[in-house]
Amino acid sequence: xxxxxxxxxxxxxxxxxxxxxxxxxxxAAGDAFAVAMRIPNMLQNLLGEGVLSASFVPTYSRLLDESxxxxxxRTDPGRVAGAVAAVLMTVVGLSVALIVTLARPITFxxxxxxTADRFxxxxxxxxxTALGTGFAVLSAWCLGVLNSHRRFFVAYAAPVLWNAVQVxxxxxxxxxxxxxxxxxxxxxxxxxxxxxxxxxxxxxxxLRLARGxxxxxxxxxxxxxxxxxxxxxxxxxxxxxxxxxxVDLMLASLLATGAMAALYRGQxxxxxxxxxxxxxxxxxxxxxxxxxxDDPVALAARYRSAMRKVAFWMLMxxxxxxxxxxxxxxxxxxxxxxGPADTVLVWFVVGAYALxxxxxxxxxxxxxxxxxxxDTSGPARIATVRVVVAAxxxxxxxxxxxxxxxxxDGLLSTTGxxxxxxxxxxxxxxxxxxxxxxxxxxxLGSAVGAWTEIVLLARRLRAEDTVRSALGAPMTAAAVAxxxxxxxxxxxxxxxxxxxxxxxxxxxxxxxxxxxxxxGVAEAHLLLQPARRIIWPxxxxxG
Numbered sequence: 001x002x003x004x005x006x007x008x009x010x011x012x013x014x015x016x017x018x019x020x021x022x023x024x025x026x027x028a029a030g031d032a033f034a035v036a037m038r039i040p041n042m043l044q045n046l047l048g049e050g051v052l053s054a055s056f057v058p059t060y061s062r063l064l065d066e067s068x069x070x071x072x073x074r075t076d077p078g079r080v081a082g083a084v085a086a087v088l089m090t091v092v093g094l095s096v097a098l099i100v101t102l103a104r105p106i107t108f109x110x111x112x113x114x115t116a117d118r119f120x121x122x123x124x125x126x127x128x129t130a131l132g133t134g135f136a137v138l139s140a141w142c143l144g145v146l147n148s149h150r151r152f153f154v155a156y157a158a159p160v161l162w163n164a165v166q167v168x169x170x171x172x173x174x175x176x177x178x179x180x181x182x183x184x185x186x187x188x189x190x191x192x193x194x195x196x197x198x199x200x201x202x203x204x205x206x207l208r209l210a211r212g213x214x215x216x217x218x219x220x221x222x223x224x225x226x227x228x229x230x231x232x233x234x235x236x237x238x239x240x241x242x243x244x245x246x247v248d249l250m251l252a253s254l255l256a257t258g259a260m261a262a263l264y265r266g267q268x269x270x271x272x273x274x275x276x277x278x279x280x281x282x283x284x285x286x287x288x289x290x291x292x293x294d295d296p297v298a299l300a301a302r303y304r305s306a307m308r309k310v311a312f313w314m315l316m317x318x319x320x321x322x323x324x325x326x327x328x329x330x331x332x333x334x335x336x337x338x339g340p341a342d343t344v345l346v347w348f349v350v351g352a353y354a355l356x357x358x359x360x361x362x363x364x365x366x367x368x369x370x371x372x373x374x375d376t377s378g379p380a381r382i383a384t385v386r387v388v389v390a391a392x393x394x395x396x397x398x399x400x401x402x403x404x405x406x407x408x409d410g411l412l413s414t415t416g417x418x419x420x421x422x423x424x425x426x427x428x429x430x431x432x433x434x435x436x437x438x439x440x441x442x443x444l445g446s447a448v449g450a451w452t453e454i455v456l457l458a459r460r461l462r463a464e465d466t467v468r469s470a471l472g473a474p475m476t477a478a479a480v481a482x483x484x485x486x487x488x489x490x491x492x493x494x495x496x497x498x499x500x501x502x503x504x505x506x507x508x509x510x511x512x513x514x515x516x517x518x519x520g521v522a523e524a525h526l527l528l529q530p531a532r533r534i535i536w537p538x539x540x541x542x543g
Contacts, residue, residue, distance in 0.1 A: 001284075005156025006276050012163035014332060017268055019170045020187060022336030026258030026265075026345070026435065029180035032118045034264040035111050036125030036188055038249050056084055056141075059227050061148045061287040078210040084227065085141050086215045092134045099130040111260075113253030121181055128188035132195030136162075139195070142202035148287055149209045154202060156280070161197040166190035180337075247391050248442050255402050255438035258342070262439045265333060266349030269321070270357070277313035278361035281306045282368045289372035299372065304466050306365045311470040312523035314361035316512045319478040321354035323485035324504035331501040344406045345435045349443045356447030358471060359454040366457040378460050386453040394445030402438030473519040481512035 024030040063077040099106065103126045107119065114122060143155035169190030173183045207213060252260045285306050292298040321328070326347040334343050367379045458467045485508040492500045509527070517524035 001152040001156075005153045005158075006280050008157045009159035009163065010272050010275055012160045012167075013268060014272070016163045016166050016170070017265060018332050019167055021265065021333035021338045023170055023174060023183045024180065024187070024261070025337035025339075026261040026342045027180055027337060028115070028118045028257055029121060029184040030261035030264075031114070031253075031257065031259070032122040032125055033184045033187060034260040035107065035114070035118075035122040035249065035253075036129045036184075037191070037264065038110075056081075056144045056227055060144065061290050064148055065291060078213040080227075081141075081145055081210045082214040082216065085138070085213075088137060088141055089215070092137045096130050096134040100127045103127045103130075110249055111253040112250065113255075121184060125184060125188045128185070129191045132162075132192035135192075135195035135199045139199045139202060142199065142206040145206050145210050146202065147283060150287070151205065151209065152284060154205055156283075158198045158201050161201055162191075162194035165194035165197055169193070247387070248394065248446075251394060251398060252439060252442060255398065256436035258345070258435050259402075259439040262342070262345045262349050262435070263442060265329075265346050266353055266439070266443060269325075269328070269332075269346075269350045270353035273313060273317035273357060274360055274364070277317075278310045278364040281310050282364040285365070286368045286372060289369060293372045293374070299369070303365055303369045303463075304470075307362055307466060307470040308521075309523055309526075310361040310365055311358060312474050312516065312521060312526070314358040315471070315474040315478040316481070316509060318354040318357040319481040319485070319512055320505060320508045321350050321357075323482045323508055324489060324501070325350045325354070327489070327497060327501035327504050331497045334497070341406045341435045345437060345439065348437055348440045352440050352443030352447055354447075355444070356450035358475075359447075359450035362467060362470065363450065363454050363457055366454070366461055366463065369461055369463075370457070379457065382453055382456040382460070385456060386449040389452045390445040390449030392445070393448045394442040396441075397444060398438045398441030401441045402436045404437040406435050406437065473521045474516055474523075476519055477512045477516035477521065480515045481508050484508075484511045 024033060060077055060081060063080060067077055103123050107114070107123050107126055111119075111122065139155075139158060143158075146152065146155040166187055167190075169186045170183065173186035176182075178186060248263065249260065252263055285302055289299055289302055292302065326343060329346045329350065330340075330343045333346065334340065370376070370379050454467065458464045485504055488504060488507050489500075492503060495503075513524050513527045517528060
């Protein structure tokens, strides 16, 4: 149910970006909107799903079990949930007011390389999107309550409305023939309105499940004390990750025009398999692992199974993005102001991110194992190391790569030396129909940081053998699928994207699944069984 909900929301997000890319593209207005989405999202990432999963969900799930099986007070969990909601509403309200008031200096500090035209537009967009982000944080609280009650679909499908409102705003902007700045403002208002819609669709079921809910502060409750104890390290861990995101934003503002927009779209495709497969498995398992935290054998069995599933899907996505990412990006985004050179840039960004996909997916599972065991400080310290590694690698390669140019025909050329370099002069950052590859350096840094994190998490949990086992056989299947799909592209390279992209994607998935099956990967049956029902329906019925 988590996967279905996330699939619906991510497909809606792809639909939104398919429209937005054609109206905004990798332009100065697109860069400004990317900044506006990143800055207020600090609230959602610091106070939203990740932190609540680490602090609120394990405690609330345990209280629900106690009230159901140990004849506890059935309204006690609701009172705790209400107290957490009251704190969140207070903190979020003050934070949104602060962002709106100080939008100009905040934007300057976090994106100092913006040119004057991009900066003024970004400031106005930040003020608008901050409103919607406040609603998104409260939506994450609803998600925590619903997950603990094992009601997964509504919470994870709610972002469909968020995306739908944005698409509606873009359609209005297109009908009224807004300029690029006007399109960006319309999309920002869509973000704000969509955040409210996302919250409202979850509230009725949340209020019905959380018995005894009262929006007021409480003191002296053991459950709240446990949440506060977990909350601080969890916020620190998410804060470290946010530092990484804003370091990327700050550095990307020093790159050629379009770098921030390319990173934004690359991250959308990168997060699709992470959200659909890794986060869905990890989110569904967290309440159960929290209930089994005192049984090491049962806990180990759960997270080993989860890691095998996540590794299977992550390696499949990585092979597809590396081999045929240009076809996928072209099909989804190319058109209007988004040209062939933009497609190559976003493909390279997605490919660099894809190198870290398996590590990012498995990290979600191991982080939740730590959270289930009450360990929030360990993942926070490890996240700090990840940020330092990612920033160091990104800074080392981004400026040299910003001297590599991709033209409309896809050919590469260089301007200046590729050795140690600093930011290009402002006059050289805009190349008309050509783009530069500096954003790829930041994505490479992120991939190296992801592998660093999974190594350290595995050591902390003594799960190195489990990680190697989960990656072993699917890694071979991914290598074969990559080579076979790259060869297929030589045959279908001149075909229309509407035809070549689905063929390449289906071929990559098919080769990967068959090789994984032959290598003894049990998770391959997740794809083979539905295929058998379609190909041999009568045989399955008789069997």
